[in-house]
Amino acid sequence: MNAHAPLPTSDCNVEIRQERGQRAVFCGLTGIVWLHRKIQDAFFLVVGSRTCAHLIQSAAGVMIFAEPRFATAIIDERDLAGIADANEELDRVVTRLIERRPDIRLLFLVGSCPSEVIKLDLSRAALRLSQRLSPEVRVLNYSGSGIETTFTQGEDACLASLVPGLPSDPTDAPTSLLVVGALSDVVEDQFARLFTAMGIADVRFLPARKAGQMPAVGRGTRYLLAQPFLADTARALEERGARRLPAPFPLGSEGTTGWLQAAADAFGVETERFEAAIAPGRARAATALAPYRERLSGKRVFFFPDSQLEVPLARFLARETGAVLVEVGTPYLHRGHLAEEIELLPRGTLVNEGQDLDAQMDRCRAARPDLTVCGLGLANPLEAEGLTTKWSIELLFTPIQGYDQAGDLAELFARPLLRRRLLEV
Amino acid sequence: MQLTVWTYEGPPHIGAMRVATAMSGLHYVLHSPQGDTYADLLFTMIERRAARPPVTYTTFQAQDLGRDTAAIFKDAVAAAYERFRPQAMIVGASCTAELIQDDPGGLAKALALPIPVIPLELPAYQKKENWGASETLYRLVRALSGPPPTADAPPRGEGRRPLCNILGPTALGFRHRDDLIEIRKILDGLGIDVNVVVPLGATPADLGRLGEADFNVVLYPEIARAAAQYLEKTFRQPFVDTVPIGVNATIRFVEAVAALAGVDPAPTLAGAPSRLPWYSRSVDSTYLTGKRVFIFGDATHALAAARIAATELGFKVVGLGTYTREFAREVRAEAALHGIEGLICDDYLDVEAAIQASQAELVLGTQMERHIAKRLGIPCAVISAPIHVQDFPARHSPQMGFEGANVLFDTFVHPLMMGLEEHLLGMFREDTEFHDGVGPSHLGGLPRAIAEATVQAPMESPPTPAPAPILLDAAVASTAASWAPEAEKELRKIPFFVRGKARSNTEKFARERALPLITVETLYDAKAHFGR
Numbered sequence: 001m002n003a004h005a006p007l008p009t010s011d012c013n014v015e016i017r018q019e020r021g022q023r024a025v026f027c028g029l030t031g032i033v034w035l036h037r038k039i040q041d042a043f044f045l046v047v048g049s050r051t052c053a054h055l056i057q058s059a060a061g062v063m064i065f066a067e068p069r070f071a072t073a074i075i076d077e078r079d080l081a082g083i084a085d086a087n088e089e090l091d092r093v094v095t096r097l098i099e100r101r102p103d104i105r106l107l108f109l110v111g112s113c114p115s116e117v118i119k120l121d122l123s124r125a126a127l128r129l130s131q132r133l134s135p136e137v138r139v140l141n142y143s144g145s146g147i148e149t150t151f152t153q154g155e156d157a158c159l160a161s162l163v164p165g166l167p168s169d170p171t172d173a174p175t176s177l178l179v180v181g182a183l184s185d186v187v188e189d190q191f192a193r194l195f196t197a198m199g200i201a202d203v204r205f206l207p208a209r210k211a212g213q214m215p216a217v218g219r220g221t222r223y224l225l226a227q228p229f230l231a232d233t234a235r236a237l238e239e240r241g242a243r244r245l246p247a248p249f250p251l252g253s254e255g256t257t258g259w260l261q262a263a264a265d266a267f268g269v270e271t272e273r274f275e276a277a278i279a280p281g282r283a284r285a286a287t288a289l290a291p292y293r294e295r296l297s298g299k300r301v302f303f304f305p306d307s308q309l310e311v312p313l314a315r316f317l318a319r320e321t322g323a324v325l326v327e328v329g330t331p332y333l334h335r336g337h338l339a340e341e342i343e344l345l346p347r348g349t350l351v352n353e354g355q356d357l358d359a360q361m362d363r364c365r366a367a368r369p370d371l372t373v374c375g376l377g378l379a380n381p382l383e384a385e386g387l388t389t390k391w392s393i394e395l396l397f398t399p400i401q402g403y404d405q406a407g408d409l410a411e412l413f414a415r416p417l418l419r420r421r422l423l424e425v
Numbered sequence: 426m427q428l429t430v431w432t433y434e435g436p437p438h439i440g441a442m443r444v445a446t447a448m449s450g451l452h453y454v455l456h457s458p459q460g461d462t463y464a465d466l467l468f469t470m471i472e473r474r475a476a477r478p479p480v481t482y483t484t485f486q487a488q489d490l491g492r493d494t495a496a497i498f499k500d501a502v503a504a505a506y507e508r509f510r511p512q513a514m515i516v517g518a519s520c521t522a523e524l525i526q527d528d529p530g531g532l533a534k535a536l537a538l539p540i541p542v543i544p545l546e547l548p549a550y551q552k553k554e555n556w557g558a559s560e561t562l563y564r565l566v567r568a569l570s571g572p573p574p575t576a577d578a579p580p581r582g583e584g585r586r587p588l589c590n591i592l593g594p595t596a597l598g599f600r601h602r603d604d605l606i607e608i609r610k611i612l613d614g615l616g617i618d619v620n621v622v623v624p625l626g627a628t629p630a631d632l633g634r635l636g637e638a639d640f641n642v643v644l645y646p647e648i649a650r651a652a653a654q655y656l657e658k659t660f661r662q663p664f665v666d667t668v669p670i671g672v673n674a675t676i677r678f679v680e681a682v683a684a685l686a687g688v689d690p691a692p693t694l695a696g697a698p699s700r701l702p703w704y705s706r707s708v709d710s711t712y713l714t715g716k717r718v719f720i721f722g723d724a725t726h727a728l729a730a731a732r733i734a735a736t737e738l739g740f741k742v743v744g745l746g747t748y749t750r751e752f753a754r755e756v757r758a759e760a761a762l763h764g765i766e767g768l769i770c771d772d773y774l775d776v777e778a779a780i781q782a783s784q785a786e787l788v789l790g791t792q793m794e795r796h797i798a799k800r801l802g803i804p805c806a807v808i809s810a811p812i813h814v815q816d817f818p819a820r821h822s823p824q825m826g827f828e829g830a831n832v833l834f835d836t837f838v839h840p841l842m843m844g845l846e847e848h849l850l851g852m853f854r855e856d857t858e859f860h861d862g863v864g865p866s867h868l869g870g871l872p873r874a875i876a877e878a879t880v881q882a883p884m885e886s887p888p889t890p891a892p893a894p895i896l897l898d899a900a901v902a903s904t905a906a907s908w909a910p911e912a913e914k915e916l917r918k919i920p921f922f923v924r925g926k927a928r929s930n931t932e933k934f935a936r937e938r939a940l941p942l943i944t945v946e947t948l949y950d951a952k953a954h955f956g957r
Contacts, residue, residue: 012434022501023484027460047426049520049549054435055463058471067800073426077550089426096428100774113458115523116487146460184495233917326694359509377465384475 013347016333024377025306025331026059026393028154029112033060034396035158036069038182039080041105041211044070045097046144047090047122048112050221054095069096069104081118090125094139104137106211108158111143127184138211140165150331152229152307155182159206162214164235166206168419169218176202176220177263178242181227182232184399185209191226191402193249194260197277198269206233217242217319222266224259226250226401228341229308231334248340250401251309251409252316254287258340281403288407289320295414297322302369304378305329305355306392313373313395313409315344321410325349326369329360371417388416431773431793433811437547438519439464440557440648444565445515446478446596450628451565454502454888456494456529457519459484471814472597481505482854483522495527502533506540507693513569513629514539515561520549543568543700553771555647555723558595562624563651565921569632573659587617587686590638590656592664593648594625598600599726599810600824601625604644607826608669611679612642614693615684617898623652636660642686644668644825645725647749672728672737672830697955699827701834705932712847713838717926719744719785720766721794722809723775724752726824728759730789733833740837744768744774773797784926787841792816803867804840808833842922843867850920906935908943915945930955 020170024069029052032044034372046052053072060068073093090109097321098104107129126141133139142157143149149157159180177200179191188205195203204215206223225234228249231246238244247262248255257278264274301323303310317323325346333353335342345351352360364372365385372382372389379389390413401408431896436457445453446468455461462482467472483501485494502516516529530544543564547557585950591608594601596916612619621631641656643649643666653664665687669678676694682786683690690696697703704710719728734740745760746768747753753769760767768779776799782790788798788805792813798805807816808824823829842865871956919927927948934951935943 008743022482023459024462024465026463027458029460030463050429050432050434050436050553051438051461051520051549053429055460056438057431058435058463058467067796068430072429072432074429074432075426075550079426082548086426093426093428113460114524117490117521117524145487146458147490148483301765357700375466376468376470377462380469380473380475381477413686 014342014345014349014351016351016353019130019352019354019356019360021354021359022149022173023269023331023355024357024375025355026045026151026375027055027113028144028151028157029056029110030059030151031144031154031158032056032070032081033157035182035207036385038209039106039207039211040209042069042108043097043101043104043106044108044110045094046070046072046110046112047115047120048072048075048110049114050074052112052114069101073123075120076116080118083118086118086120087125087128090120091129094129094133098133098137107133107139108161109139109141110154110158111141111145113145113147116143116145116147138165150305150308151229151366152309152362153231153332155227156230156232159230160232160236162207163217163233166214166240167216168240169216169220171219173218173220174202175222175267176204176216176218177267178204178206178215178217178221178223178237180206180225180237182207183401185228185313187399187401187405190404194277194281198260198264198267198274200263200267200269222263224263226259227309228312228338229332229333231337234337239384244337246340248315248344249309249312251312251406252320253282253289253318253403253406254319254344255312256285256403257282257405258362260368278403285406287404288404289410290416292407292410293321295326295417296410298324299417300324300326300367300369301413302326302364302367302372303328303330304360304364304372304374304392305331305352306373306375307396308332308372309392309395311338311341311345311351315341316409317413318346318349319344320406321413323371323413326367327352327363329353329355331355371413373413374393388420390416428773429773429795433773433791433793434554435464436549437522437552437554437557437560438517438545438549439467440554440559441515441517441545441547442468442478442480443554443558443595443597444561444624445480445625446474447594448478448629450512450630451479452505452509452514453478453518453534454482454483454498454505454514454516454529455480456483456485456498456501456517456522456527458521459486461519465794467597471812472817473814474596478596479509479511485522485731493527494522495532498527498529499532499536501734502536502538502542506536506538511540511629513543513565515543515545515565517547518549523549541567541568550885554590558648559651562592562649565629565632566623566635566652567655569629570635570656570659571633574636582694585618587640587688588620588638589617589682589686590620590635590641590662591622592615592641592643592653593645594622595645596625597650597810598648599644599812599816600822601645601831603821603823604825604829606821607823607828608642608644611669611675611693611826611922612682615679615683615686615690616688617682623649636662638662640664642682647723647725647751654690668725668729669825670726670829671733671833672701672827674729674732675699675826675830683701699830701737701830704834710738710838713841714739716740716787716841717743717783717785718782718787719783719794720808721746721748721788721790723747724749724756726809728752728755729824730833731759731763733830734789735838737830738834740787743785744779746770746779772953784929786922787837789837797873804842806836806840808836841865847920847922863883906932906940906943906947909945912943912945912948915948927952 122141126139127138140161142161144154208214217240219241245262248258250256250259314328327350329352379391468478516533533542573841594605641653641664643653646666656662665681667678669675679690718734731745742763747756748771757767789808792811931951
């Protein structure tokens with residue numbers, strides 16, 4: 001899954017290092033935390049151990065007081081004794097679940113480390129259950145296991161599992177635009193309005209908010225990745241005949257413009273019309289960013305690997321707020337999808353792919369950055385050592401894409417610095 | 426397989442982490458896949474610890490499975506030893522590593538490190554978090570407490586104060602930090618010195634001194650009883666495992682400890698060491714009499730809460746349960762004292778069903794029962810793990826000892842509507858601001874819409890989560906009498922917190938007499954028959 005494509009250009013201006021060792025990252029199951037809210041009639045059933053149940057509940061559950069649309073089928077000893085039995089057990093659990101939640105239209109069986117290691121065939125189970133429960137419920141499967149996926153790659157695996165079942169556009173269908181990656185509803189609506197203003201009529205989003213409204217794809221589909229972690233989804237879309245529009249990611253004003261420009265170019269939008277469509281948003285972004293430029297300019301920032309958003313975020317911080325990049329860690333670097341981003345990084349930026357936790361923490365301590373972007377397991381310990389941190393998961397739970405969120409995005413990084421200045425105790 | 430919406434306990438390796446993180450000078454190397462480091466944030470975020478837990482994870486990935494995961498594990502152990510230089514190490518596997526069977530114990534032993542390396546066998550598909558903590562503590566104590574005393578060992582120093590160990594407080598324990606402060610205060614008042622507290626704050630070297638104490642105090646039997654039994658056998662140290670939560674329990678604890686130490690408990694018990702008894706006797710508390718309370722949690726806290734509720738606050742315990750199977754017998758016995766059946770289960774959905782059936786006016790439970798109580802619109806207080814960040818408060822908040830009883834009085838009573846408001850609601854039903862549709866005004870008066878929906882229409886599937894197995898009244902309802910409109914209207918005049926009970930009592934009354942229609946008369950006949 002994580003095979004490396006060669007770099008598009010050998011003379012790129014950044015230094016890319018790879019590192020192996022202990023990794024302090026989430027597994028792909030964590031994607032469920034936001035996906036279960038995005039697709040309103042989907043349910044995520046993890047087939048795994050008590051650890052998996054405990055993970056999702058710790059990452060999200062204890063804060064959510066409404067009944068969640070996820071659960072875990074916990075494998076026990078009896079299931080480990082024989083595979084056939086495990087399949088029957090799974091059918092029983094799914095039946096109980098569907099009886100309890102008749103509103104479910106799409107059920108994801110989510111693979112975990114234990115289910116992968118014992119080679120429980122969840123794709124066959126999904127097929128079997130789909131046949132039994134159709135047409136009311138469609139059952140799909142993907143893996144969110146830690147051995148195969150890191151954090152946001154869980155969303156990639158989920159969306160990739162949706163692609164083969166998407167409706168087909170007729171072969172002579174006109175070109176359509178597909179935006180891929182779960183975005184907050186407000187951002188999705190903003191982008192839809194922008195594309196309309198540019199005159200791109202047929203714009204679809206993957207995932208849709210309802211299981212029954214997933215977009216069609218075909219040879220006329222041109223897709224824009226809204227998120228940098230969608231390698232498998234992109235590959236699955238290519239297999240359906242869709243073509244990717246190379247672009248930076250819509251973070252910050254510059255990224256958003258580049259991203260929209262890619263669509264405008266592909267759909268032959270005239271320059272004047274494009275400029276007219278984006279001008280108000282771009283002007284608002286400039287206004288919103290101005291105060292943060294003052295506060296973040298010259299600040300030295302260190303990224304620990306987490307979501308694959310690190311490279312676009314670093315690009316935004318460096319170019320639009322004037323921050324200085326010490327090290328940009330990423331769990332995985334898709335050279336192809338991030339080519340436009342890498343081009344925009346300041347010359348000499350160090351991008352570190354993978355992780356050796358203790359060594360990386362040593363580098364961070366030695367560099368004493370002004371701001372360290374890291375996961376929740378590291379944030380408080382680093383704060384206690386006197387380093388200011390920005391916990392990274394928040395970047396997945398907050399609307400950050402597009403012009404009208406550019407100021408909010410900068411604010412997320414400026415807030416911990418402001419807080420450190422404010423506190424006198 | 427078990428369908429699990431919420432889980433009451435984590436896997437057993439989390440228990441081992443709680444022991445390791447509580448101690449210093451001990452390192453834990455955990456063979457586990459990438460992603461299991463989520464457990465770090467339990468300690469750094471929920472408990473707000475300022476340092477990373479002393480845990481090295483191997484974080485193997487799929488690509489490693491084709492190679493030598495055993496070598497990865499050995500490298501991790503060697504690197505952790507080099508970097509952290511601990512006094513001792515524990516090594517073990519998480520659930521996935523258990524499947525690939527790399528034998529962490531044997532591999533670590535082959536490295537021949539110059540420190541004790543203790544292998545942990547924690548069956549992740551059978552056992553859970555508290556068992557994992559208990560087993561880890563037991564293994565540590567067994568490995569590090571040293572050989573039993575020989576017959577000709579010198580007797581302990583004459584003239585010194587009695588000496589005890591405190592066993593049980595861990596990292597991520599519900600109020601363990603403050604319980605320990607209270608217990609130390611009580612022991613000091615009794616003239617007893619504390620030798621070692623294990624595991625919270627202890628080093629492996631400290632465990633070597635466990636045998637020097639005269640006896641042991643077990644604060645959390647789920648975690649420390651096994652270790653105490655080992656110490657009793659090996660060092661002939663008796664132990665006290667009366668859990669001092671509640672006024673009476675604390676008095677029994679003080680007496681038991683004093684008896685073992687041969688000191689006089691009277692000075693410690695003299696005066697009024699807790700304010701709970703007076704607060705509970707003061708007339709403002711009269712309205713608490715007979716409030717229906719449902720209790721669920723780990724066995725230690727559920728048992729303690731049941732006794733406090735019934736005998737120190739005058740509540741009526743209408744439900745008592747635990748997810749701690751190891752203590753099922755104790756909980757069943759306690760439940761029998763209240764005339765109910767103990768609920769021994771770790772299935773969130775079954776607990777939800779039981780709470781709904783109990784018509785409780787107050788729920789004392791875990792973080793999970795807060796979810797249920799919120800959905801049903803029932804006041805709730807947290808008495809046991811699992812808990813979230815708000816239950817690791819900055820202020821001193823013990824559950825144990827006399828100060829703990831003060832905290833518990835406030836905690837149990839706070840979510841209930843205050844007396845005057847309760848009376849006024851019973852008298853005047855049409856106030857625009859203070860009415861049934863809102864919660865207690867001292868809590869900001871949140872809407873009570875959901876509760877009404879569930880209580881009003883038990884046969885209709887509740888909003889989104891349609892808990893199919895919860896239709897306890899299903900059989901009943903099929904034969905139930907229907908409500909005349911004016912009776913239904915009269916029912917609405919009964920205060921909300923007892924209305925559900927009134928409804929079910931009336932329906933039961935009508936059913937037993939085969940009445941086809943419930944009238945206003947039936948409602949009052951039933952009221953006279955059952956009392957409140």
